[in-house]
Amino acid sequence: MEKARDMLIEAAVNLGESLGLNRAVCQIYALLYLSNAPLSPTEIGKTLEMSKGNVSINLRTLEQWNAVRKVWKKGYGRPLYTANENIEEIIFDKLKTGMEKRLNYVKPIMKQVRKDGDKKLSSKNEKFFIRVNKIEKLIEKIEFFLRNFETIRTIAK
Amino acid sequence: MEKARDMLIEAAVNLGESLGLNRAVCQIYALLYLSNAPLSPTEIGKTLEMSKGNVSINLRTLEQWNAVRKVWKKGYGRPLYTANENIEEIIFDKLKTGMEKRLNYVKPIMKQVRKDGDKKLSSKNEKFFIRVNKIEKLIEKIEFFLRNFETIRTIAK
DNA sequence: TCCTTTGTTTAATATGTTTTAAACTATTTT
DNA sequence: AAAATAGTTTAAAACATATTAAACAAAGGA
Known part of the structure; x- marks a missing residue:
């Protein structure tokens, strides 16, 4: 064996x-x-x-x-x-902790970028800020996912 | 900027x-x-x-x-x-491809282990096979998740 | 066409990570 | 309490990956 x-x-x-x-x-x-x-x-x-x-x-x-x-x-x-036999839990907890740490590093940067940008918004920069918005949306989505993963997992099976 | x-x-x-x-x-x-x-x-x-x-x-x-x-x-x-501005898509496609490749490596091994085990199932080995079963369940769950991720994602937001 | 600029490939260097060996600390056995 | 066994820590080695430099190939402009 x-x-x-x-x-x-x-x-x-x-x-x-x-x-x-x-x-x-x-x-x-x-x-x-x-x-x-x-x-x-x-x-x-x-x-x-x-x-x-x-x-x-x-x-x-x-x-x-x-x-x-x-x-x-x-x-x-x-x-x-x-x-610990609950492999799912181990993976998810690790993923969650890691992701949260990274996002906490990134979020202040996003805020700073947005603040600087609001001062002087030219048309050349407009596209840039559309993309910054998209990233912020994505971050929110990831955070939503992390918060609600347990629920989603239950629904899923 | x-x-x-x-x-x-x-x-x-x-x-x-x-x-x-x-x-x-x-x-x-x-x-x-x-x-x-x-x-x-x-x-x-x-x-x-x-x-x-x-x-x-x-x-x-x-x-x-x-x-x-x-x-x-x-x-x-x-x-x-x-x-490609669709970051979500990029990440998911990469995750999916990677995972599928790994699982295709692992699945034949699982099958082999189960086959060998069915021949001579002693009580000492019983616990071992309970765990093998658990892993197979987990693999199925991951595959379900990969197949249905798009749907789950839509429901989630 | 020839010279210049741009892009690719590969060999070497640099950097980072994992693993070990060995010195050290703690526990168990006699 | 001394000797033996087990576990931790750390510095060095082995290994893996990322990056660069330089040789090569392709394309653009004179």
């Missing part, structure tokens, strides 16, 4: 690329997702033939994304790790 | 990062999007202070994405370039 597992792990790596994720995070997450029981960093490293440093770094990343969480086994003082 | 333009170009670079796009594609697309008239590669290179080789390579990429198209000015044998 390990062959099947390894094939699926490779598939996860492939899919992860499309989200800009590195090999190690995908491998670790997929392994934990497919495991019957929580695993220790050492076990993860051995199974994936990956240095313990790499395991450590990427486990932390996965924890920050809420993609993985610690599990405490009694009588054993170190944490094991298990996957 | 060039200051405003440059600020918006920087904003585009920032947003592009979240989609895994490189600096040059974002800059070139944004410049063309905000320009009143089509531009030549030389003009683009000068404005963005970028080597002509880089302009050439990334213009081709943008053309392949349908993000930019050639415009022929009569009496002039070289093409100028202009932006």
Whole structure:
């Protein structure tokens, strides 16, 4: 059954690329997702033939994304790790957080551009501001989408 | 007005990062999007202070994405370039094409795993296959989403 | 036609990211 | 408490990507 597992792990790596994720995070997450029981960093490293440093770094990343969480086994003082099985939630939360951060950087710029432009609006600049308006509309649309995604998803299926 | 333009170009670079796009594609697309008239590669290179080789390579990429198209000015044998203003369409088409390619790689693997598994289903493996099922459900959901995105988008606003 | 300008291709350089190795810290076992 | 095992951190290496410079090809103007 390990062959099947390894094939699926490779598939996860492939899919992860499309989200800009590195090999190690995908491998670790997929392994934990497919495991019957929580695993220790050492076990993860051995199974994936990956240095313990790499395991450590990427486990932390996965924890920050809420993609993985610690599990405490009694009588054993170190944490094991298990996957958050709700993949949809993980992807969406990450997308949402990332997008919001970017938009918060962009929005003040848009405001500034608009303010400067209102002062001196020549016909040559008109087209420029039509496009600025279009971008602002698009940003609103994205924000609407992020706010209402849960609802949309429910309607969709 | 060039200051405003440059600020918006920087904003585009920032947003592009979240989609895994490189600096040059974002800059070139944004410049063309905000320009009143089509531009030549030389003009683009000068404005963005970028080597002509880089302009050439990334213009081709943008053309392949349908993000930019050639415009022929009569009496002039070289093409100028202009932006496809439908940003939403560009992003979605790219997402769709990319996702479909990945899923077509993953789906045969899923089938293979399921086939191998049906032969010898022990209770230890049961949990494993429950998770395989979950992934298949998720893939179906993504495919549904890609097929029906246009519709969903219309409903959403 | 020849010279100049513009655009493409490719090899090299520069930049950024991922992974490892090794030094360090913390925990467990004896 | 000492030795062994496990985990973290960091500096270096391996690897990947983006950018440029320069050689080449195509087009425009003299």
